[in-house]
Structures are given as C-alpha cells and as structure tokens.
Amino acid sequence: MISNEPAASARLPAIELGSGVRIDTPVALAPMSGVTDLPFRRLARQLGAGLVVSEMIASWAMIRENGKTLRMAEVADRGEPGCPNAVQLAGCDPLAMAEAARMATDRGAEVIDINFGCPVKKVAVGQHAGSALMRDEAAAARILEATVAAVPVPVTLKMRMGWDHANLNAPALARIAEASGIRMLTVHGRTRQQLYSGTADWEFIARVKQAVRIPVIVNGDILTEADAAAALARSGADGVMIGRGCYGRPWFPAQAAHFLRTGRLLPPPTLSRQKAILLRQYHAMLAHYGHEAGVRLARKHVSWYTRGLPGSAEFRAGMNRLDEARDVERLVDAFYDPLIARGVVRDGAAPADAAAAAA
Secondary structure, eight states: OOOOOGGGGOOOOOEEEETTEEESSOEEEOOOTTTSOHHHHHHHHHTTOSEEEOOOEEHHHHHTTOHHHHHHTOOOOOOOTTOOEEEEEEOSOHHHHHHHHHHHHHTTOSEEEEEEOOOOHHHHTTSSOGGGGGGOHHHHHHHHHHHHHHOSSOEEEEEESOSSTTOOOHHHHHHHHHHHTOOEEEEESSOTTTTTOSOOOHHHHHHHHHHOSSOEEEESOOOSHHHHHHHHHHHOOSEEEESGGGTTOTTHHHHHHHHHHHSOOOOOOOHHHHHHHHHHHHHHHHHHHOHHHHHHHHHHHHHHHHTTSTTHHHHHHHHTTOOOHHHHHHHHHHHHHHHHHHTOOOOOOOOTTOOOOOO
16 A cells, blocks of 8 residues: 555646646656756657646846746747746846746746745845745735736746744735635645655645635655655645656656556566666756757756666766766666666655755
8 A cells, every 4th residue: 555645536627827838747756956948848748748847037137038047937838728837036126037047938928927936045135036026025915016017928936934923924824825816836845945855744734725716736855755745735726836857757646646546556667678768868967958968967966866786886986987978878877787687666656765855
C-alpha cells in the first residue's frame, strides 16, 4: 500500500483559467532557477506535465531586452490546448512588471505567473521582490493589479505561507490577489525565513484554499506519488506543483497525475527509455545554448538521470571532466548499455540529495 490518503483516487479535474486557457492535468512543473530552461520544459510538457513555468525572470531585465533573459522567456511549442506555457516574472515596480508581462505575452506566453515566493536574499532583501512582497500587501496589490490590467492572458501568483511564522498572511494575500483578478494561486508550504529547511506544511495551504474561490495549487516536498496524494488531500488544493521531484525525471508529473486519478502506480520508463530521454534533453540543450555552454550546463541534468544506478558516481566524475559533447555521448553509451543488457532497473525515484527547488 503506497498511501492511505483519500486523494489517491481523486479524479483531478481540469482547471479553467479563463481567456480560453485551460489546464487539463493540474500537475505542474515548478519554476526552478537553472533547471526549468526551455529544453527541460519542452521535454516535461511532451512527457505529460500539465503546466510548465519558466525560470523566474526579472522584470527589469526583460524590459532591457537582455539576451539571456529573452532566451529564458522563450516558450515551449504552442498549439496544445490544455497544456499552457507560463512565464514567471519578479519585480517590485508595477509599471515594470506590467511592461515585462506585455513583452512576455507578445513572445508567446499563455499565462503570466507573478513570483511572491523567491526567498533568495538577493531578490527578497536586495530587490524587495519575491517573498519580500508578502510583507507589503499594499505594494503587492499594486503589482498584481497593474500586471492583470496589462495583458489579455490569465495572470497567476506563486507565494509562500508568509515571511515567517509570526506573519502567516498567505490567506489574506490570497484574497487580495483574487480581488485583483489573479486566476490561480500556487502556495509553497514554507515561510521565507525557512528557505528550504524543515518540511512543507501542506495543512496550512488548506487555509488559503478556504479563503478564496479561485484554484489553489499545493507545492513543496512532492517527491513521490504518495507525496502528491498526501499534499492534495491535506491541502484540499486543486492540483500539485512539483519541483525537485522532477530532477532527472521529466516523466514524473505524468506518473503523479496517473496515480492521483486512478490510485495505481505507473512503472518508470525502462532504462533504455530513460537513456533515450536523457540524450534527447542533452541534444536540445546543445542546440539551445551552443556547444560549449550546453555541455557545461547539461552536467547536472545528466548526473540526476544516473543517480542510483551501479557505478554512477564514477560515471559522473568522468563526465564532469569532459568538454566535448561527443565524448560525453560515448561515455553515456558505455555507462548505460551494459546496464540495459543486464536488465538493471532504476526506479526513477527523485535524488535524495538533490538541491532544494527554487521558489
């Protein structure tokens, strides 16, 4: 028995965001800095994620048309009803947020997501953005209203429980967001001061759900199908958002969705299939970033795919010394092919020591 949570057999209905935008399967890939780039989002979407969200993008950098920022804001293939592309923006200036939202929409974003959750000191303290805005509800309201008014697409909000446990104002901010025209909320079950320590408080998110009529998504510490079921049951949320549980497992949102809808586990892809998915992402990263940067940036992803397999530590050590893509591919073949021939199975569990997901 994997879980006694009643949500294990939930039907997980679609979410209508309005403006013709619908999330058929409300199991989302969380925005994660340095992880959810276009190649990873496109792959997760193709493998069954119901919503993909870009890395957090600074509104001022978007307006300045910074080349790296514009690349981060590119969206995965459009034209698939029920699986929208979201671009997440952060900032403290309502006018800048509004203009950045217009630019992102013009470039294909089907949903604009506002970040009130990032706990990183540079953002929350240095820029008075991200989770810092949970401490200033008036400023938060101005940003929400300006962004909603600026674009024809749905605007959503991602936040935490509050700045600290003495200021758990997510339910109050949720009501402000709903009144401002926000169409959906995602709540990470930690405070800003917790960063990624402790455990996510899924029960608290039920208070946010009870405070508003718009859909609420639960986020934080969802690493297994049982976690997804427990998070949904304890929060009463309308869907789940998965971060580090997708490290090296872009197929996991589909597995979680299947379990939430049927109560039955889907087996992980075969090791041969996992290798093929790894190489598909690797080639996409080379095409997206160019050879030199692509090889370097792909290293952590390749490492996540291989964790838990026999000899993976030695493989990773060797792979991290290589600078040529073809050499990396040869090493991937030399590592995977004997394991596949021996019938080795990797269960596809999330890396236990993976770094915490971004806000």
